[in-house]
Amino acid sequence: MARMRPVSGVLAALSVALTGTFVSSIALPWYVLVTTGSAGWTGVVAFCEMAPYVAAKAVSGPLVDRLGPRRVSRAADVFSALAVTLVPLLHVLDLLPLWGLLVVVALIGLTRGPGDLAKRVMIPEAARRGRLPLERATGLAGVTERLALTVGPAAGGALVAWVGPLPALVLNAFCFALGWLVVTVVVPRDMGAPVGASPSESHSESHSVPSQNRADGSDDDAAGTTAAVAPTDGAGYWRRLAEGFAFLRRDPLLLVIAALIAVINLLDSAMAAVLMPVWARETGNGPAALGLLVAVMGVGAIVGSLVITAFGHRLGRRMVFFAGLLTVGAPRFLVLALDTHLAVASAVFLVAGFGSGFLNPVLTAVIFERIPPHLLGRVGGLLDALAWIGIPFGGLLAGAAVTAFGWAPTPGVAGGIHLAATLLAGLRPEWREMDRDRGGTDKAVAEGGIDTVPPPGPGTPGAVAPPVGEAERRSPAPIGEP
Numbered sequence: 001m002a003r004m005r006p007v008s009g010v011l012a013a014l015s016v017a018l019t020g021t022f023v024s025s026i027a028l029p030w031y032v033l034v035t036t037g038s039a040g041w042t043g044v045v046a047f048c049e050m051a052p053y054v055a056a057k058a059v060s061g062p063l064v065d066r067l068g069p070r071r072v073s074r075a076a077d078v079f080s081a082l083a084v085t086l087v088p089l090l091h092v093l094d095l096l097p098l099w100g101l102l103v104v105v106a107l108i109g110l111t112r113g114p115g116d117l118a119k120r121v122m123i124p125e126a127a128r129r130g131r132l133p134l135e136r137a138t139g140l141a142g143v144t145e146r147l148a149l150t151v152g153p154a155a156g157g158a159l160v161a162w163v164g165p166l167p168a169l170v171l172n173a174f175c176f177a178l179g180w181l182v183v184t185v186v187v188p189r190d191m192g193a194p195v196g197a198s199p200s201e202s203h204s205e206s207h208s209v210p211s212q213n214r215a216d217g218s219d220d221d222a223a224g225t226t227a228a229v230a231p232t233d234g235a236g237y238w239r240r241l242a243e244g245f246a247f248l249r250r251d252p253l254l255l256v257i258a259a260l261i262a263v264i265n266l267l268d269s270a271m272a273a274v275l276m277p278v279w280a281r282e283t284g285n286g287p288a289a290l291g292l293l294v295a296v297m298g299v300g301a302i303v304g305s306l307v308i309t310a311f312g313h314r315l316g317r318r319m320v321f322f323a324g325l326l327t328v329g330a331p332r333f334l335v336l337a338l339d340t341h342l343a344v345a346s347a348v349f350l351v352a353g354f355g356s357g358f359l360n361p362v363l364t365a366v367i368f369e370r371i372p373p374h375l376l377g378r379v380g381g382l383l384d385a386l387a388w389i390g391i392p393f394g395g396l397l398a399g400a401a402v403t404a405f406g407w408a409p410t411p412g413v414a415g416g417i418h419l420a421a422t423l424l425a426g427l428r429p430e431w432r433e434m435d436r437d438r439g440g441t442d443k444a445v446a447e448g449g450i451d452t453v454p455p456p457g458p459g460t461p462g463a464v465a466p467p468v469g470e471a472e473r474r475s476p477a478p479i480g481e482p
Contacts, residue, residue: 006126007137009186011144013179014119017077018145020175021112022152023159024084026294027168028105029277029395030160030287031087036098039278043399046273049105051392054385056113061381062240069118069377070183070192076115077180083107084173088166115179117381122192124368124376129191138364139309146305146357150298157291195374244378248386251370253433257363258386260425264325265387267418269394271332274402275411279336282407289342296346297332297353304357317434321362325422327355333415337408366434 028049032042064072086104090096096104120141127137159168248254272294280290304324308315335348371379401410425431 004130005186006122006129006188006191007132007140009182009188010119010122010126011140012186013073013182014141015144015148016175016182017080017115017119017179018148019152019155020084020172020179022148022294023156023168023175024108024172025272026153026156026287026291027160027165027172028087029273030290031165031169032101033277033281034165038399039274039402040399041098042277043274043395043397045102045105046269046395046399047392048102049109049392050269050388050395051109052106053109053113054388054392056110057117057381057388058385059241059381060114060117061244061378062237064114064118064121064377064381065195065240065374066237068192068194069121070187070189071194072114073118073122073183073192074180076111076113076118077176077183079111080108080115081173081176081180083111084169084176087169091166115176117377117384118192119179119183121376121380122187123364125191129188136309138368139305139361141364142305142357142361143302143309145360146298146301146353148298150295150302153291153294153298155291157287157289157295160287160291195377240378241382244375244382247371247375247379248382253430254367254370254383256425256428256430257367258383260421261363261387262390263421263425264329264418266390266394266397267329267333267414267421269391270398270414271336271394271411273395274398275333275336275414278402278407279411283339285342292342293345293349297349297356300350300353300355301357302353304354305361306357308358308361317362317366318431320358321434322422322426322431324355324358324362326419328352328359329418329422330415333411333418337410337412337415362434 029042029046032045033039036042060072083104086107087096087101090100090104123137123141127133130137132140155171156168159165159171248258276290276293277287280286283289308320329352331348332352335345340348367380367383398410398414401413
């Protein structure tokens with residue numbers, strides 16, 4: 001169906017890029033672990049990849065807005081493919097010392113960040129064009145991510161076990177190249193345009209933002225809200241970046257989300273970059289078992305994402321989010337610490353995956369509703385950077401902990417921190433806004449009345465549920481991705 005082409009194109013591009021990334025998430029740590037024999041160096045390599053990734057996301061938002069997410073996505077995929085190819089190429093040429101590997105993985109992170117951001121920025125526009133309710137579109141995006149999380153690690157684990165980690169990295173480069181091809185051929189050419197690409201689009205966009213309900217119950221009038229978030233077509237880079245900071249600082253829910261996800265992502269990064277590879281080596285299960293656990297978790301996450309896709313608009317967001325977070329958190333760390341049978345670990349990861357499938361669709365829908373269209377790239381980049389700020393340090397801290405205290409206590413302590421962070425954050429009052437902001441339109445959708453997405457058109461905002469004191473719209477903040 002023609003109207004589903006934008007959604008299909010964006011999700012296909014996202015899926016192949018993420019599949020390659022998850023293949024790399026198995027291959028690269030294993031390559032470092034077998035090459036150096038050190039959990040500490042494995043953590044350092046993870047840090048060198050993720051620190052530039054987070055920094056690139058933070059500063060590339062204004063460029064995504066100004067150049068357009070389609071253009072940024074295509075360029076980032078090309079450079080990502082070239083950067084990943086350097087690892088096996090330089091290794092074959094015997095030109096890859098450890099310091100050189102650190103430089104290359106930093107380059108990989110630097111190129112991946114803007115590309116991931118650009119693809120996610122196009123999801124709301126794709127949903128509008130396909131006339132999909134917001135939570136259904138984010139649910140489909142969640143299913144896509146979890147499919148990649150299933151296929152990528154399984155393929156990566158099998159390839160590493162069969163032919164070694166370097167061919168798996170070649171597959172990663174191929175996936176980035178395929179992502180470029182999908183965006184070029186499938187995604188409509190007029191999609192993912194720069195903000196304020198034409199005066200008519202800018203005019204339409206600036207007048208399509210509805211009035212808001214503030215936390216104190218008062219209503220902004222449409223004119224006041226439009227003035228507060230009017231597009232700045234001619235603004236320079238630094239002014240655009242400052243506008244993103246100013247918007248984010250004024251939204252308490254977004255800040256609380258970013259703070260919690262930063263802690264959770266730090267712990268999940270420790271799990272993916274160091275704890276799971278070390279567990280696979282210490283137990284003798286090897287990289288195939290490592291890929292199996294991540295793939296099993298991905299299967300559970302696919303089911304969870306499908307449930308949210310079908311019923312998410314009928315459920316309380318806060319309840320669903322924290323139920324999923326409790327399920328996906330401490331149990332995974334505990335089962336690794338107890339050194340249980342692989343079948344038991346697989347069952348725990350399957351249930352954890354089901355809970356994780358609830359998280360990104362809910363968070364993405366909430367966040368997409370709170371960011372106005374012309375700020376999507378810059379606020380989205382900053383929000384992603386804040387939520388991912390702990391990821392570079394996860395592997396670094398886990399590697400240091402395993403080196404200093406041994407394997408046994410480290411995953412148990414990490415699981416306890418995960419549980420405490422979830423419970424303490426859940427007491428914050430800001431989370432009530434997750435459901436309060438859904439408004440009357442969400443209720444109508446739940447009753448089968450109308451779509452949350454208006455017909456596509458220049459400058460049409462993609463969501464209708466207004467946030468606290470700001471115009472609607474969105475930006476994804478990934479959670480729990482290795």
